[in-house]
Amino acid sequence: MNALVICSGGLDSVSLAHKVATEQKLIGLLSFDYGQRHKKELGFAAICAKRLAVPHQIVDIRDVGRNLSGSALTDNVDVPDGHYAEDSMRITVVPNRNAIMLAIAFGVAAAKKADAVATAVHGGDHFIYPDCRPAFIDAFQTMQNHALAGYADIRLYAPYVNMSKADIVSEGAKYATPFEATWSCYKGGARHCGRCGTCVERREAFDLAGITDPTDYEDADFWLHAIQTRSA
Amino acid sequence: MNALVICSGGLDSVSLAHKVATEQKLIGLLSFDYGQRHKKELGFAAICAKRLAVPHQIVDIRDVGRNLSGSALTDNVDVPDGHYAEDSMRITVVPNRNAIMLAIAFGVAAAKKADAVATAVHGGDHFIYPDCRPAFIDAFQTMQNHALAGYADIRLYAPYVNMSKADIVSEGAKYATPFEATWSCYKGGARHCGRCGTCVERREAFDLAGITDPTDYEDADFWLHAIQTRSA
Numbered sequence: 001m002n003a004l005v006i007c008s009g010g011l012d013s014v015s016l017a018h019k020v021a022t023e024q025k026l027i028g029l030l031s032f033d034y035g036q037r038h039k040k041e042l043g044f045a046a047i048c049a050k051r052l053a054v055p056h057q058i059v060d061i062r063d064v065g066r067n068l069s070g071s072a073l074t075d076n077v078d079v080p081d082g083h084y085a086e087d088s089m090r091i092t093v094v095p096n097r098n099a100i101m102l103a104i105a106f107g108v109a110a111a112k113k114a115d116a117v118a119t120a121v122h123g124g125d126h127f128i129y130p131d132c133r134p135a136f137i138d139a140f141q142t143m144q145n146h147a148l149a150g151y152a153d154i155r156l157y158a159p160y161v162n163m164s165k166a167d168i169v170s171e172g173a174k175y176a177t178p179f180e181a182t183w184s185c186y187k188g189g190a191r192h193c194g195r196c197g198t199c200v201e202r203r204e205a206f207d208l209a210g211i212t213d214p215t216d217y218e219d220a221d222f223w224l225h226a227i228q229t230r231s232a
Numbered sequence: 233m234n235a236l237v238i239c240s241g242g243l244d245s246v247s248l249a250h251k252v253a254t255e256q257k258l259i260g261l262l263s264f265d266y267g268q269r270h271k272k273e274l275g276f277a278a279i280c281a282k283r284l285a286v287p288h289q290i291v292d293i294r295d296v297g298r299n300l301s302g303s304a305l306t307d308n309v310d311v312p313d314g315h316y317a318e319d320s321m322r323i324t325v326v327p328n329r330n331a332i333m334l335a336i337a338f339g340v341a342a343a344k345k346a347d348a349v350a351t352a353v354h355g356g357d358h359f360i361y362p363d364c365r366p367a368f369i370d371a372f373q374t375m376q377n378h379a380l381a382g383y384a385d386i387r388l389y390a391p392y393v394n395m396s397k398a399d400i401v402s403e404g405a406k407y408a409t410p411f412e413a414t415w416s417c418y419k420g421g422a423r424h425c426g427r428c429g430t431c432v433e434r435r436e437a438f439d440l441a442g443i444t445d446p447t448d449y450e451d452a453d454f455w456l457h458a459i460q461t462r463s464a
Contacts, residue, residue, distance in 0.1 A: 100336050
């Protein structure tokens with residue numbers, strides 16, 4: 001399969017790019033600039049593309065982001081600290097973001113005559129993001145089969161959809177993903193903050209996978225506090 | 233229903249806006265700038281919004297258009313003359329355009345707490361555009377139900393999906409749509425050219441509906457030649 005990988009520069013999608021580059025034919029990385037505040041990760045997507053020697057396209061959909069107000073990922077609302085599981089993290093939901101990015105990716109894939117679009121949505125996202133669930137992935141594939149009937153036959157490849165983030169860390173290690181060259185923090189500072197939902201999730205995933213986390217966190221111990229509070 | 237209407241400024245979507253404004257609660261018009269050459273029609277969408285006293289949002293997705301190369305609607309490829317039915321019109325297909333615009337519209341609708349997204353896709357488009365067919369509309373609704381589960385419940389309203397363009401002209405007349413304030417021509421000149429696929433389709437639709445076409449065409453008679461050639 002000639003696959004186009006949607007790559008944000010985060011741990012999940014960079015791991016996916018390495019997996020696809022090994023198992024299939026990786027034809028390029030596709031990133032989206034939707035006005036996210038942690039734009040820093042796009043630089044890590046570019047580095048990944050260079051490392052894997054494939055083209056990197058960044059699609060500018062900032063004006064879409066501007067029209068989807070009400071989300072902390074694009075607005076000037078403070079990003080809450082803590083674990084994803086907390087209700088406060090709900091404000092990081094961008095309405096319909098995955099559907100929008102996947103639809104654009106299928107258009108780009110059709111233009112490039114690709115056979116597959118690969119996405120790193122994973123099980124850990126299910127409980128907050130409905131557009132990361134297996135039923136959504138299946139429904140999206142069906143929709144695309146109708147949308148491109150007679151023009152293109154493109155598979156939506158989502159190998160992590162039933163995996164936890166810890167599983168992805170294990171998978172990423174298997175394909176020699178340089179985790180230090182990936183970005184998760186929602187706050188986008190010089191170092192990973194260690195306190196926001198994605199930092200806590202990242203740190204915990206390495207712990208659960210039993211793999212050393214090479215990430216340089218500002219607050220390297222907050223995650224333990226966060227997951228203890230969660231389970232209390 | 234609080235409905236957001238996707239409105240290009242063309243005959244179909246302006247007619248739809250008038251229908252929705254009469255039958256439901258129209259909360260706004262949404263247009264897309266995808267780098268189309270006939271941008272002139274967006275001005276007619278703005279005029280329609282003003283006439284119906286609702287907000288008009290134009291979402292800039294030009295960079296998406298740039299990434300979907302190979303289509304005459306966005307590239308510097310000559311737009312062919314003639315009727316849609318001709319194979320030559322196939323080059324006006326923008327891969328996945330409807331899926332992309334609808335996905336963005338659902339995101340905007342969710343942000344605005346709308347109950348419905350209305351689209352003017354119609355039966356006349358079926359034979360070339362797979363993403364204008366009833367099966368696509370149904371699959372898109374199912375996909376969105378999964379994507380927004382727990383966040384929003386938004387209906388995809390496509391009342392013209394089984395209608396011909398002539399039916400839309402009849403419907404538009406019923407809701408007092410000012411057809412002269414709509415734009416169809418792919419060439420985007422000062423007047424409708426009368427020769428491109430959409431001009432021919434427009435002129436023929438008025439004829440079939442038995443309604444006087446108020447459009448000012450540069451070549452007002454070409455359509456007869458085009459449809460005779462088609463049926464020959």
